[in-house]
Amino acid sequence: MPVVDLKSHLAAATRLFRVPADNPDLTRAQFDAFSKQIPLLYFILISNTIAVAYTYVNVAPDWLTMIVPSVLTVLAGLRTFWWLRQRHIVRSDADILRNLRTTNWLALPIGAGFAAWSFALYPYGDSFAKSQVAFYMAVTVIGCIFSLMHLRSAALIVTLIVDVPYVLFFFATGEPTLKAIAVNNLLVSGAMVTVLFIYYRDFADLVASRKSLLAQQAATQALSDENFRLANLDSLTELPNRRRFFAELSSAFADAERRNVRVAVGIIDLDGFKPINDNYGHSVGDPVLIEAGRRIREVCEGFGPQRVEFARLGGDEFGLVVCGDPDDVDLLRLGEHIGGQIKLPYQLDTAHTGLSCSIGFASFPNSATTSEELYECADYSLYHAKRHLRGRTVIFSSELEAEIRSRVVIENLLRTADFSTEMDLVFQPIVDAMSEHTVGFEVLARWRSARLGLISPADFIPAAERIGLIRPLTQALLVRALAIARTWPDHVRLSFNLSAHDVCAAEGILPLISIIEKSGLPPHRIDFEITETAVTFDFVRAQQSIAMLKAMSCGISLDDFGTGYSSLSHVHRLPLDKIKIDRSFVSDINENPVSHKIIKSLTGLCDDMEIACVVEGVETRAQLDSLRRLGCDFIQGYYFAKPMAAVAIGDYLAKEGQRLEGTRAKVVA
Ligand code: C2E
Numbered sequence: 001m002p003v004v005d006l007k008s009h010l011a012a013a014t015r016l017f018r019v020p021a022d023n024p025d026l027t028r029a030q031f032d033a034f035s036k037q038i039p040l041l042y043f044i045l046i047s048n049t050i051a052v053a054y055t056y057v058n059v060a061p062d063w064l065t066m067i068v069p070s071v072l073t074v075l076a077g078l079r080t081f082w083w084l085r086q087r088h089i090v091r092s093d094a095d096i097l098r099n100l101r102t103t104n105w106l107a108l109p110i111g112a113g114f115a116a117w118s119f120a121l122y123p124y125g126d127s128f129a130k131s132q133v134a135f136y137m138a139v140t141v142i143g144c145i146f147s148l149m150h151l152r153s154a155a156l157i158v159t160l161i162v163d164v165p166y167v168l169f170f171f172a173t174g175e176p177t178l179k180a181i182a183v184n185n186l187l188v189s190g191a192m193v194t195v196l197f198i199y200y201r202d203f204a205d206l207v208a209s210r211k212s213l214l215a216q217q218a219a220t221q222a223l224s225d226e227n228f229r230l231a232n233l234d235s236l237t238e239l240p241n242r243r244r245f246f247a248e249l250s251s252a253f254a255d256a257e258r259r260n261v262r263v264a265v266g267i268i269d270l271d272g273f274k275p276i277n278d279n280y281g282h283s284v285g286d287p288v289l290i291e292a293g294r295r296i297r298e299v300c301e302g303f304g305p306q307r308v309e310f311a312r313l314g315g316d317e318f319g320l321v322v323c324g325d326p327d328d329v330d331l332l333r334l335g336e337h338i339g340g341q342i343k344l345p346y347q348l349d350t351a352h353t354g355l356s357c358s359i360g361f362a363s364f365p366n367s368a369t370t371s372e373e374l375y376e377c378a379d380y381s382l383y384h385a386k387r388h389l390r391g392r393t394v395i396f397s398s399e400l401e402a403e404i405r406s407r408v409v410i411e412n413l414l415r416t417a418d419f420s421t422e423m424d425l426v427f428q429p430i431v432d433a434m435s436e437h438t439v440g441f442e443v444l445a446r447w448r449s450a451r452l453g454l455i456s457p458a459d460f461i462p463a464a465e466r467i468g469l470i471r472p473l474t475q476a477l478l479v480r481a482l483a484i485a486r487t488w489p490d491h492v493r494l495s496f497n498l499s500a501h502d503v504c505a506a507e508g509i510l511p512l513i514s515i516i517e518k519s520g521l522p523p524h525r526i527d528f529e530i531t532e533t534a535v536t537f538d539f540v541r542a543q544q545s546i547a548m549l550k551a552m553s554c555g556i557s558l559d560d561f562g563t564g565y566s567s568l569s570h571v572h573r574l575p576l577d578k579i580k581i582d583r584s585f586v587s588d589i590n591e592n593p594v595s596h597k598i599i600k601s602l603t604g605l606c607d608d609m610e611i612a613c614v615v616e617g618v619e620t621r622a623q624l625d626s627l628r629r630l631g632c633d634f635i636q637g638y639y640f641a642k643p644m645a646a647v648a649i650g651d652y653l654a655k656e657g658q659r660l661e662g663t664r665a666k667v668v669a
């Protein structure tokens, strides 16, 4: 056998008698298991010892039969006590290793001591008593191997230190019975050692697999924690997201209900964010959103005494849950803080953003009985703020509730309305700014409800959109408007309003096209008015619908320009014929230089793009004069005429003819 081989075998053999130093999990498991077995080990040892000492008590000297067993019993008792205490002590890996090593090497003197004691007793006994010593030693070793299963090294030390002298000793007696017992013991010990090896290997494997299982569990837990974190986090702003918001809301709501205190929901919408995104792109829009989110979060975190949970709901919308019994004054204060922070300048190298925010609040129990209802009420307050109080905070109130109720009433009545008898059409002239000739009429819908009386299209058109009735309504109105327009002189055009739902789906636009084809009115005499908001709803679809109408040679007007997102990209990307400047810019054109400036730049823009410009809502001569100076092409408004019934049109056109004839005659004269 080569020397190296021999050396490595020797090293492997000595390792068998050592406690493994490189596997703290295994030694810890050994320590735990062993601390439970130790009382059994000492019990076997002491009870067997006492049984033998008892047999020899009259024949052997006292120090052998009394003193040695007593001292050993006391020592074993102390050791057992020490081990039992270990169960409740938390130990370091190094500590455990040191203790196991001590136990391991203690096996050597203890095993040797018991063997020596047995051999010392042996000469005093008769044949029976001698056999008892042989039996005692064999059984005790087997018992010890069994109890030391988890500490293989110690079990092997005991086996070796007792069994080798044992076999030699009893073979040396030459007594056949004792020799047979020695052989038996050797065989059984061999079998036990084999079992010991198998058991110990399985034990070590079990510890290793338990460790990897625990590691796996920890990894799975970490992964699921991370997933949970991500699932509840908005990826752009790293703020809590919509999902987290609703979870927070329902738990805060349940808590407020139980404790009988108030809880409020707030929804924040940034005003003026969309144009930033549209004009400068996401590379500017995203940092603005992140910064806005950071500012709102800072206000929420510093707000007291109420606790405010905060999340990004999506787009430029953020949500608040205000816990801790907030009253309206608290909510207004919170809204004011947030609004103030949002208005501060942003670090954009391009331009001043002019960002502000509208906030809608609603609180439980004042406004709602469920968390869903509470959210809806806050949403309605926000809607109200956006429409009437932009940049302000609105708290849901009984007036708003009445408004919602009337919305519901309108929706319900609209469902059963007969469009052919209850809907009226009125027509408002669109006049050439310079010649003052009527070039066309915009048709506006009127609803005469038997129950509610006259309802404004500003109320029932959105209601029809909400309940999905806008398409049949648009179709019914278009059929009638076209039939009326057919009776007009050839040069008079018809302007017809479309809603977002009409232009943002193929199902919306195709029926309209077939209605136009069947009407007999040449499509080039029709202008379709589409608001900016409708276009932004689904730009690609809107573009397709507009292209279809253009292909029929209908005209396209962008309605309410200036009130929506006023994104110039829309103007550039759509084949527009006219832009209608919203009447909000006209009312103070002569008093407010800003309005004057805006209209001036818009007319300039239309000029550049060769798009005609229509100004709505002109009510006075002074306004008209200013607009003429600014180069507006067409005018619409009460100054010329309020919307009129179809039957009044003939008269109106005739009077207009006479009036213009009169002025021409005056000029000629
Ligand atoms: P719009 O398309 O901007 O229509 C112009 C609105 O301004 C009309 O209100 C008109 O009566 C009003 N108006 C016109 N001149 C003046 C003026 O000099 N001063 C003032 N203060 N107001 C003036 P109306 O008829 O109440 O319609 C409101 C809105 O409802 C319309 O705004 C339009 O968006 C929508 N609408 C009306 N009819 C229809 C329709 O048949 N289909 C669709 N989809 N929407 C319609």
Ligand code: CA
Pocket: 442, 497, 529, 559
């Ligand atoms: Ca219009």
Ligand code: CA
Pocket: 559, 560, 580, 582, 616
């Ligand atoms: Ca308009």
